[in-house]
Amino acid sequence: MNKKILNIAKLxxxxxxxxxxxxTYRFGEKVLKDKYFINGDIKNKAQKESVVKxxxxxxxxxxxxxxxxxLEIGVRNPDHNYNKVTCKQKYGVDPGLEFGSNPVKFKMTSDVFFEKLSSGDILGKEVKFDVIFxxxxxxxxxxxxxxxxxxxHLSENGFIVLHDCNPPTEFHAxxxxxxxxxxxxGAWNGTTWKAFAKYRKDLNVHSCCIDTDWGIGIISKTTKLVNVSKVVNPYFEYFIMSENRKETLGLVDFETFCKMINENIHKDIK
Ligand SMILES: C[S@@+](CC[C@H](N)C(=O)[O-])C[C@H]1O[C@@H](n2cnc3c(N)ncnc32)[C@H](O)[C@@H]1O
Structure with a gap:
């Protein structure tokens, strides 16, 4: 009798x-055939394969x-970018949320770093950076x-470079x-694009976004780049940005960017 019950339980x-x-199989199959997932795959591949990084x-x-x-704000594994930056005088800031050993000089958030920098606690008040990433x-x-x-804290003719300004889908954003x-x-650009798009409307700076490696935003005080954006998107809606991507972000390819820099860079830069 007991054996019979055991067998039924087993069945x-x-x-x-x-x-x-x-x-689980049906769910997996649904995901594999889902148009948003398929598009996400295509977009991830295109960004990962971009030649200019x-x-x-x-x-x-x-x-x-x-x-x-x-200066680099957010370093994570320095082998991915920081260590490949050819500059003798360089500094990294990172509170160490994603990479255990966190081998940076300033182990703190960017807010704390800038607070200490402005009060003269670190590096000296007079320090200016030529490129801030x-x-x-x-x-x-x-x-x-x-x-x-x-x-x-940017030198007069310096450049701000921002990663992740051009999210390819709303899910990346x-x-x-x-x-x-x-x-x-897992690919995440967050809402960086919104802050960049806000500065794309600021008449006090010049800006553009190189269409490679998830969108590389550039901001300069003196070097003319792409004309300011006139796109109306007061609530920073993803789809309005996406429909007006070129103007919102000031998208250019790397070749056009280099041409613009060579033509417009401030002559007293050195
Ligand atoms: C996307 S990773 C940086 C990748 C790196 N710059 C590269 O090009 O390979 C983001 C890093 O920002 C750091 N981070 C997170 N919040 C931060 C904050 N408030 N201030 C500075 N860094 C922060 C994280 O710890 C993480 O290491």
Whole structure:
């Protein structure tokens, strides 16, 4: 009698496992065939395969200065960018949220760093950076603060470079960093684009975005770049940006960017 009950229990358990396996398979199949996931895959591949990377842009700009000073906000694994930046005088800022050893000089958030910099606690009040790479917390209000603080500590003819300004889908532009079941599949640009788009309307600076490696935003105080954006998008809606992507972000390819820089860069730059 006991054996019979045991066998029935075994059969019920097997039926449940089979049912779960079947629904997991069906869910997986649905995901694989889903148009948003398919599009996400295509867009991820295109960005990952882009030939010109952030490091190329940073090194290209640093080359215009005789003895440049470089600052990177958000370093993570320095082998991916920081260590490849060819500059003798360089500094990294990172609170160490994503890379355990966090081998940077300033182990703190960008807000704390700029506060200490402005009060003269670190590096000296007079220090100016020629290229500042903003790639820390990818949320619009933080990026806006990083840009505004960077402008105060940027040399007159220096450049701000921003990663992740051109999210290819709304899922890449989500506010949540760690949700992995999205069609972006872990690739995250956050809402950086909103802060950059705000500065694209600012008449006091020049800006553009190089259409490569998830969108590399450039801001300068003196070198003329792409005309300011006139796109009306008061609530920074993703789809309005996407429909007017070129003007909103000032999109250019790397070749056009180099031409613009060579023609317009301030002659006293060195
Ligand atoms: C996208 S990763 C940086 C990637 C790196 N710049 C590169 O090009 O390979 C973002 C980094 O920003 C750091 N971060 C997060 N919040 C920050 C903040 N408030 N200030 C500065 N860095 C921050 C994280 O710890 C993480 O290491």
């Amino acid at each position: 019920i358990r097997l039926a449940f496992i089979k049912r779960n396996a079947l629904s 952030r490091t190329d842009v940073i090194n290209y700009l640093l080359n215009f200065f005789d003895t440049p000073t470089y 903003i790639d820390g917390l990818h949320l619009a209000d933080q990026v806006e603060r990083d840009i505004s603080n960077s402008l105060k 989500s506010e949540t960093y760690d949700y992995m079941l999205s069609p972006s599949q």
